[in-house]
Amino acid sequence: MGGMGGFGGGPGVEFTNPFDLFEQFFGGSAAMGGMGGFGRGPSRSRAQAGEDDKVELQLDFLEAVFGCAKELDVDRLTGCDECDTTGVRKGTTPTTCPQCQGTGQMVQAVRTPLGTFQQVSLCPRCEGTGQAFQPCPKCQGDGRVRETKRISLKVPPGVDAGSRLRVRGEGNSGRRGGEPGDLYVYISIKDHPELRRDGITIHSDVEISYVDAILGTQVKVTTVDGPVELKIPAGTQPGTTLLMAKRGVPRLGAPNVRGDHMVHVRVRIPKAVSAEERKLVEELKELQSKTKVGPFRF
Ligand SMILES: [Zn+2]
Numbered sequence: 096m097g098g099m100g101g102f103g104g105g106p107g108v109e110f111t112n113p114f115d116l117f118e119q120f121f122g123g124s125a126a127m128g129g130m131g132g133f134g135r136g137p138s139r140s141r142a143q144a145g146e147d148d149k150v151e152l153q154l155d156f157l158e159a160v161f162g163c164a165k166e167l168d169v170d171r172l173t174g175c176d177e178c179d180t181t182g183v184r185k186g187t188t189p190t191t192c193p194q195c196q197g198t199g200q201m202v203q204a205v206r207t208p209l210g211t212f213q214q215v216s217l218c219p220r221c222e223g224t225g226q227a228f229q230p231c232p233k234c235q236g237d238g239r240v241r242e243t244k245r246i247s248l249k250v251p252p253g254v255d256a257g258s259r260l261r262v263r264g265e266g267n268s269g270r271r272g273g274e275p276g277d278l279y280v281y282i283s284i285k286d287h288p289e290l291r292r293d294g295i296t297i298h299s300d301v302e303i304s305y306v307d308a309i310l311g312t313q314v315k316v317t318t319v320d321g322p323v324e325l326k327i328p329a330g331t332q333p334g335t336t337l338l339m340a341k342r343g344v345p346r347l348g349a350p351n352v353r354g355d356h357m358v359h360v361r362v363r364i365p366k367a368v369s370a371e372e373r374k375l376v377e378e379l380k381e382l383q384s385k386t387k388v389g390p391f392r393f
């Protein structure tokens with residue numbers, strides 16, 4: 096959970112996505128219960144909600160940082176036009192289900208030590224519709240056929256690996272007038288050659304020579320906004336981290352808030368030096384032994 100928690104429950108996290116809002120995928124949120132299930136509560140109307148569907152989407156590093164528009168081809172069940180989603184063969188009329196006599200239910204007496212109970216279940220033959228019918232040849236009576244649909248998706252800035260995007264109503268069609276399921280888009284992110292991401296913070300490394308570490312220098316740093324000049328102050332120690340404020344990732348749901356970019360400075364000590372360079376370093380050593388600048392100066 097950590098600092099990223101709280102989406103969905105937070106105050107008014109809404110997106111301009113024409114389809115739907117976004118959910119962070121950390122631990123099981125309540126919506127997980129609906130995955131692939133018919134379980135949208137008992138339904139007297141015999142309507143059956145469509146199953147949720149899921150699809151994976153891999154984004155480039157910067158697409159995830161700043162958001163993007165994507166087209167997805169989703170293979171899912173949609174209403175059969177041959178039978179107008181009824182599942183009944185054209186030109187035929189349904190009759191009463193012989194197994195349940197049209198009630199759609201099977202009632203069984205169950206004896207227990209506490210007494211006899213009546214157990215009511217859906218009629219397995221007609222799935223609770225109370226009807227028997229000749230199935231539509233196109234959909235085999237399901238009322239739905241598998242079709243590929245192209246969906247336009249707006250990915251908000253700040254999505255992270257493991258994020259889950261919900262597109263409401265773009266899952267499988269329902270049956271007998273039931274609500275369609277939702278489409279869940281699972282986000283993964285390609286690596287960047289230079290940048291690493293930790294939530295809304297970007298990390299990268301820069302290597303400078305020991306001379307530049309002593310004297311200070313200016314380097315070009317790759318950021319999500321493009322190359323940026325960074326001043327390395329004189330006397331920079333190996334392992335120093337320099338912070339470039341607000342060059343990180345926009346916060347999901349609040350894109351005006353941006354994280355920082357941490358630049359980790361590595362100091363390159365040459366393994367071999369030229370005769371001339373060696374001479375200069377030796378002179379430097381001699382100079383240092385004469386001046387002896389200690390750590391405690393007043
Ligand atoms: Zn029946």
Ligand SMILES: [Zn+2]
Pocket residue numbers: 175176177178179180181182183231232233234235236237238239
């Ligand atoms: Zn059909």
